[in-house]
Ligand SMILES: Nc1ncnc2c1ncn2[C@@H]1O[C@H](COP(=O)(O)OP(=O)(O)OP(=O)(O)O)[C@@H](O)[C@H]1O
């Protein structure tokens with residue numbers, strides 16, 4: 001596969017949750033792609049739509065949510081509106097999810113060998129002997145000792161459980177892993193260990209990844225490109241070096257300024273202001289209520305994404321030609 005090939009493309013994705021009090025516009029015209037072997041970070045504060053985009057990619061948006069418009073292309077083929085049977089094949093061969101709060105999704109009454117074995121057997125005919133070897137080798141791949149095979153989830157630490165979830169995600173050799181905040185419930189040291197495990201797995205298997213998170217420091221160390229969302233909109237996407245060296249969108253600038261540093265104590269800037277109600281977005285730029293650079297012309301329409309550098313796109317009127 002050519003290194004530059006887009007194996008996943010999200011095109012003009014709109015997802016809404018139809019609640020009795022109105023439609024929550026959780027993803028608006030979202031565009032994103034992932035190339036072979038690449039890690040793309042998806043960042044933005046709580047409620048901005050990261051999990052919604054992940055679930056839409058997997059065709060797993062839960063009611064009352066629905067993909068209203070857009071395409072999800074895997075190797076060029078749109079999977080929106082495929083039948084459940086067709087989808088099941090794609091989902092396991094191409095895509096795997098490490099869900100948000102994954103470690104709490106392990107079944108407490110099943111030993112690790114049973115949960116991992118069941119997941120594999122649900123999709124493959126495999127002998128008991130091969131299955132055991134496979135599970136042990138997966139545990140080894142994520143740096144867990146053999147004894148974990150016979151253990152129950154409650155006997156494992158949070159970081160170990162999270163590594164079991166990574167092992168389950170890679171079990172079927174997917175082309176793309178979507179990891180929804182894989183490290184956020186863990187302490188800083190274990191976070192780094194789990195992040196390193198993901199990087200090792202990625203390197204060994206050559207998978208691509210979408211890494212959802214809000215730890216910009218961790219993103220800086222892990223991902224190749226960063227995609228920044230605000231209130232259901234993609235506001236900036238770019239190579240990690242250019243996003244950190246030259247963040248363009250005022251929201252990205254706030255996110256980066258808010259990375260704590262002991263050498264230079266700064267006010268906690270990014271907490272200023274609240275996101276508007278996603279049922280009732282304003283006309284114009286989604287960031288207008290919190291933007292330090294807002295001007296009257298920002299209130300007219302959500303700015304189109306414009307290319308500000310190689311693969312670096314931003315949705316902000318300040319970078320558009322007048
Ligand atoms: N089932 C639902 N019904 C109604 N609204 C929903 C539902 N699920 C999500 N939402 C809304 O959609 C928006 C996006 O939610 P989503 O879970 O995608 O955010 P997120 O970026 O993953 O946040 P977090 O960082 O907290 O995980 C939020 O405003 C949320 O309230």
Ligand SMILES: [Mg+2]
Nearest residue numbers: 050051052100
């Ligand atoms: Mg989420």
